[in-house]
Amino acid sequence: MKRTVVLTFPPTLVDEPVTYHLITDYDLEMNILRATVRPGEVGRLVLGLKGKKKDLDAAVEYLEKVGVSVDPVVQEMRFLRDKCHHCTACIPICPTGALDVDRETWQVGFDGTKCILCESCVPVCSYRAIAIEF
Ligand code: SF4
Ligand code: SF4
Structure with a gap:
């Protein structure tokens, strides 16, 4: 486990x-x-x-x-869909695929079950669409 x-x-x-x-x-x-x-x-x-x-x-x-x-761990990663501009800057940074892009619509999505809270994506997002919450 x-x-x-x-x-x-x-x-x-x-x-x-x-x-x-x-x-x-x-x-x-x-x-x-x-x-x-x-x-x-x-x-x-x-x-x-x-x-x-x-x-x-x-x-x-x-x-x-x-x-x-x-x-x-009592932190939670929040993906603020309304703020996301789907620029995909965070996609190559995310080591687990928790942030991913739909290749047909080019919309970025977030799967919290894959997120390891490494925070690598937070400084990459210029639109503050990703945040750690305690
Ligand atoms: S870097 Fe921010 S705005 Fe760009 S796709 Fe990722 S979450 Fe969305
Ligand atoms: S915190 Fe790490 S694992 Fe979670 S979405 Fe951001 S880059 Fe991916």
Whole structure:
């Protein structure tokens, strides 16, 4: 199964190889979707995790035990259809095909089930037709 989570590290743990343990000790596949990690500051990672449910549960237990907060992603990508000019600038940027263009109508559409919240498309859109909401 897959889970997307936000990990918040206290400054004391920012230099620790916590994510390394997720791979080696819990046999998880990990995709870092976003990272804000600076020495001496609270760190934040948005991770896509994939593995067996028991391993995911054990990994979350480990993280919380060592002091890392684990929260589900509560962001949502919003495609504001009224603002979209169907310029297609966002299409090659989107790594998952969540933003796609109908080759017959040349209308751009959005499939939220494919979106991994990487935010790559947001700065590309001059019309502010894509936004992250919390
Ligand atoms: S970049 Fe913005 S305006 Fe252009 S197609 Fe994508 S969402 Fe629409
Ligand atoms: S946030 Fe990433 S995955 Fe989602 S629509 Fe934008 S580019 Fe595609």
